[in-house]
Amino acid sequence: MRALQVTELLPDHAGAALADVPVPQPGPGEVRVRVRAAAVNFPDLLMTRGDYQFKPDLPFVSGLEFAGEVDALGERVSDWQVGDAVVGGNRFGAMAEYCVAPTAALRAKPERLTWEEAAAYPVAYLTAYVALVRCARVELGEWVLVHGSAGGVGLAAVDLAKALGARVIAAASSADKRDAMARLYAPDAVIDGGPGFRDRVKELTDGGGADVIFDPVGGDIFDESTRCIAFGGRLLVIGFASGRIPEVSVNMPLIKGFSIVGVRAGEYGRRFPERGAENVAAIDALAAAGTIRPHIHAALDLADWREGFAMIQRREVVGKVVLRP
Secondary structure (H helix, E strand, C coil), X not given: CEEEEECCCCHHHCCEEEEECCCCCCCCCXXXXXXXXXXXXXXXXXXXXXXXXXXXXXXXXXXXXXXXXXXXXXXXCCCCCCCCEEEEXXXXXXXXXXXXXXXXXXXECCCCCCHHHHHHCHHHHHHHHHHHHHHCCCCCCCXXXXXXXXXXXXXXXXXXXXXXXXXXXXXXXXXXXXXXXXXXXXXXXXXXXXXXXXXXXXXXXCCCCEEEEEECCCHHHHHHHCCCEEEEEEEEECCCCCCCCCCCCCHHHHHHCCEEEECCHHHHHHHCHHHHHHHHHHHHHHHHHCCCCCCEEEEEEHHHHHHHHHHHHCCCXXXXXEEEC
């Protein structure tokens, strides 16, 4: 089968290449899935050079999340049947014609979603849900500022925040991304996410600041966010796409009365399994009802994986890039 295989950890994905590898066999409690679409996530890029916290043994096949059809069942599998349409997530292995996953990592594909949309929504929307619902407890009418709003997880946060009845400010770095966000998701405001955004946020919120700030960027964005957050606000730390992990003097949240909350959706589910299952069920229900709408920036053949990775590196993507094995 075709697969994007990483044999060495090198810069510029030089250790990754399309390869012909054996079709994997499902073990006990596992199923094999014929992959119809695999989403490209930033951790996929990091893992090709060993810069992600999880480092699988070499060689490995890239790919965190996928959608496809159950193709074969391992021993002691009774909750899935061959032909079932599923979405799922693994730490690796999705960017291939077939992948193997434990049954617990799969769920039914929402009928409303295409293969590409189904592959693109689980990780991003789960992160957004844990951040906004579990960690921030967003309330109706609150102001939510989303940085990196055109990226996969940022776009999910904009979409979900609107569904929750919040007033949403989408911040994006380029005019093209801002135009796309306004057209696709119609947030309450779309602003330039560059230096000086705090003045625009304060203007939009009548000086009060944003009640919730969703920050997957870090660096200077985090620093400036502490200056436009409302009293009692929640600053959600999602990641550090800027490359700089910021620091804050604790007198700042003390004086301004805001909380800094770290968000790790996967770890949240592992720590609180019942709530984790509720989170997954919630976003699946929203997807099934058409309340949330993943956006596909580009759907490419697996052979064009380098272009998909490059789109993300160039920070031109609105939503998700998906590969078709």
